[in-house]
Amino acid sequence: MTRQFNSGFSAWLKRDLVLAYRRRGDAAGPLLFFVMVSTLIPLGLTPESARLADVAAGMIWVMALLATLLSMDALFADDHRDGSLEQLLISPQLLPMPILGKMTAHWFITGLPLTLASPLLGLMLSLPAAGFVPMLCSLAVGTACLSLIGGVGAALTVSLRKGGLLLSLLVMPLYMPVIIFGSATVGYALDGLNWLPPLAALGAMLAASVALCPLAAAGALRITSVN
Amino acid sequence: MNWQWFHRLGSPRWFYQTTERWLPWLYLAALTILSVGLTWGLAFAPEDAKQGNSFRIIYIHVPASFLALAGYYIMASAGAIGLIWKMKLSYMVMKAAAPIGAALTFVALVTGAIWGKPTWGAYWVWDARITSMLILLFLYLGVIALQYAYQSVDAASKAGAILALVGTVNIPIIYKSVDWWYTLHQPATIKLTSAPSMHPDMFQPLLVMILGFYIFYALALIVGTRSEILRRERKTGWVRELAAAEVRS
Numbered sequence: 001m002t003r004q005f006n007s008g009f010s011a012w013l014k015r016d017l018v019l020a021y022r023r024r025g026d027a028a029g030p031l032l033f034f035v036m037v038s039t040l041i042p043l044g045l046t047p048e049s050a051r052l053a054d055v056a057a058g059m060i061w062v063m064a065l066l067a068t069l070l071s072m073d074a075l076f077a078d079d080h081r082d083g084s085l086e087q088l089l090i091s092p093q094l095l096p097m098p099i100l101g102k103m104t105a106h107w108f109i110t111g112l113p114l115t116l117a118s119p120l121l122g123l124m125l126s127l128p129a130a131g132f133v134p135m136l137c138s139l140a141v142g143t144a145c146l147s148l149i150g151g152v153g154a155a156l157t158v159s160l161r162k163g164g165l166l167l168s169l170l171v172m173p174l175y176m177p178v179i180i181f182g183s184a185t186v187g188y189a190l191d192g193l194n195w196l197p198p199l200a201a202l203g204a205m206l207a208a209s210v211a212l213c214p215l216a217a218a219g220a221l222r223i224t225s226v227n
Numbered sequence: 228m229n230w231q232w233f234h235r236l237g238s239p240r241w242f243y244q245t246t247e248r249w250l251p252w253l254y255l256a257a258l259t260i261l262s263v264g265l266t267w268g269l270a271f272a273p274e275d276a277k278q279g280n281s282f283r284i285i286y287i288h289v290p291a292s293f294l295a296l297a298g299y300y301i302m303a304s305a306g307a308i309g310l311i312w313k314m315k316l317s318y319m320v321m322k323a324a325a326p327i328g329a330a331l332t333f334v335a336l337v338t339g340a341i342w343g344k345p346t347w348g349a350y351w352v353w354d355a356r357i358t359s360m361l362i363l364l365f366l367y368l369g370v371i372a373l374q375y376a377y378q379s380v381d382a383a384s385k386a387g388a389i390l391a392l393v394g395t396v397n398i399p400i401i402y403k404s405v406d407w408w409y410t411l412h413q414p415a416t417i418k419l420t421s422a423p424s425m426h427p428d429m430f431q432p433l434l435v436m437i438l439g440f441y442i443f444y445a446l447a448l449i450v451g452t453r454s455e456i457l458r459r460e461r462k463t464g465w466v467r468e469l470a471a472a473e474v475r476s
Contacts, residue, residue: 173365177404
């Protein structure tokens with residue numbers, strides 16, 4: 001039973017990780033975007049570290065969200081193009097499990113590097129020292145939510161030629177709770193409050209997303225990929 | 228239980244012919260109730276002690292906001308019925324409901340902004356309810372955009388239905404989190420008088436307007452669905468006969 005339940009999850013996780021490793025240039029895109037946009041903020045806003053410190057947490061979260069969004073349409077697009085998505089759809093496995101594997105791989109490829117790079121950006125945007133650990137925790141949990149929710153949008157738009165822009169439109173409203181609690185986690189820490197409650201709310205969202213998003217994405221893929 | 232009425236709903240033709248008889252009555256009811264409510268609310272309801280006459284925009288703003296939110300659930304339920312019972316008609320209802328809901332959300336936002344200027348001193352403030360309405364508008368626009376993106380009617384309907392359902396799961400989460408986000412920032416300057424504390428003389432016309440908006444919504448939804456039926460069934464015999472009769476007369 002457990003074997004059947006897991007069927008496809010680890011295989012697809014491993015496959016996507018290997019593919020990403022072989023195409024390292026593509027995988028580095030969101031991370032580079034994340035780092036480069038952060039140089040725009042002092043240029044556009046102010047180089048004063050006191051004022052930067054006020055907006056640093058929120059800006060890092062906004063940029064992480066945008067970087068994830070940019071990489072989202074690639075989740076199923078390549079597999080749709082070369083036909084392996086169709087193979088997946090006609091395979092006897094439970095469809096949500098391989099999809100959960102793909103979404104997890106997406107987090108390892110984008111969310112995790114973004115999380116690990118965020119202290120560097122925090123340093124450049126003079127984020128106060130109390131904010132670093134909460135930012136790492138909230139980004140680690142939050143970007144996983146983003147990968148899962150975005151996967152549903154990617155599944156809905158996989159067969160469209162200009163799916164990328166539409167995908168952002170569909171997914172952006174669904175991302176709003178994540179960014180609210182994500183930046184609140186850092187904000188609470190900077191105000192000297194207990195920052196675990198908003199982080200726990202993010203964790204609850206992650207739990208709900210793990211349970212529901214692969215199901216929704218599976219339903220969407222069955223409909224959209226044949227058209 | 229007798230399910231005949233439910234199975235009949237599966238036929239767009241039956242719906243088209245039945246609603247033909249309802250339409251005049253709905254037009255009449257919507258027109259009467261809305262004009263009674265508007266006249267009562269705009270001319271006869273007492274002035275507000277603090278806001279003067281500017282509060283009267285409530286008679287448009289509140290019903291529009293009600294229907295904007297209820298409309299999303301109507302749209303998502305129609306989509307769910309389509310996915311579960313494979314009912315063509317409910318997809319057409321879903322497609323018709325999306326622009327109506329988006330328009331009502333837009334009306335609610337615009338009237339809110341107009342009302343906000345004299346009351347709060349600004350057209351736009353990042354208040355929890357305003358922000359949630361804006362997100363609701365984005366959700367509606369997403370469903371509309373997704374449906375237009377697909378060439379195949381079938382794929383457009385089903386994809387739209389899934390997105391509407393995903394949105395339904397998210398709406399309570401979005402509302403709660405925006406509410407929470409707002410209390411976190413605590414801008415203490417804005418206070419709205421809540422509806423139950425209203426004077427009955429002001430409240431009664433509001434109830435009439437809400438009823439009027441519900442009937443108007445039903446009317447708009449039926450008219451929208453009927454035109455969608457004609458568009459999707461244009462190759463069937465009965466629509467061709469209908470068109471031929473129209474040309475003859």
